[in-house]
Amino acid sequence: MSHETPSDEPSLVSLRTMDIAVALLFLAASAVVIADSARLGFHWVDNEGPASGYFPFYIAVGMAFASTINLISAVLGRTANGDSSFVSKPAFNRVLAVLIPSIVYVGLVQYLGIYVASAAFILFFMLTIGRETLIKSLLVSIGVPVVLFFMFEVWFLVPLPKGPFELWLGY
Helix, strand or coil: CCCCCCCCCCCEEEEEHHHHHHHHHHHHHHHHHHHHHHHHHCEECCCCCEECHHHHHHHHHHHHHHHHHHHHHHHHCCCCCCCCEEEEHHHHHHHHHHHHHHHHHHHHHHHHHHHHHHHHHHHHHHHHHCCHHHHHHHHHHHHHHHHHHHHHHCCCCCCEEEHHHHHHHHH
């Protein structure tokens, strides 16, 4: 399976750029762990064993070493991937088309409750991504949360986040 994108889809970012970015992120994470391990102590304590930062320190040193090798390799262009595309613009837009509504859904759960937010989420996706009819979308987007409400709230007695609509219904 090739990770190359078709030539008609413009590349948003290359694999080389992502290799460099990930290596830098791992180096930063390693630096944080090394600094905190130094604060905790990473030496061997007589009659006690390793100090609390001992194992995280050496794991982070190994991770920093591997990340440095990956960074040098990517900067010098010696990776097996060459300059192939990591993701194309259309593919990234498709990811965002799912990610952004999902983030909005998680935020709405706090204010509308899980059942109303789920109904809106399902309705949105059925209409926009699935291109289903309004009637079918409404039936599914209302039916699924109603079934889940009875399953969790009534039968299993597991309370899930509720909003003003459920409070209005007396739950």
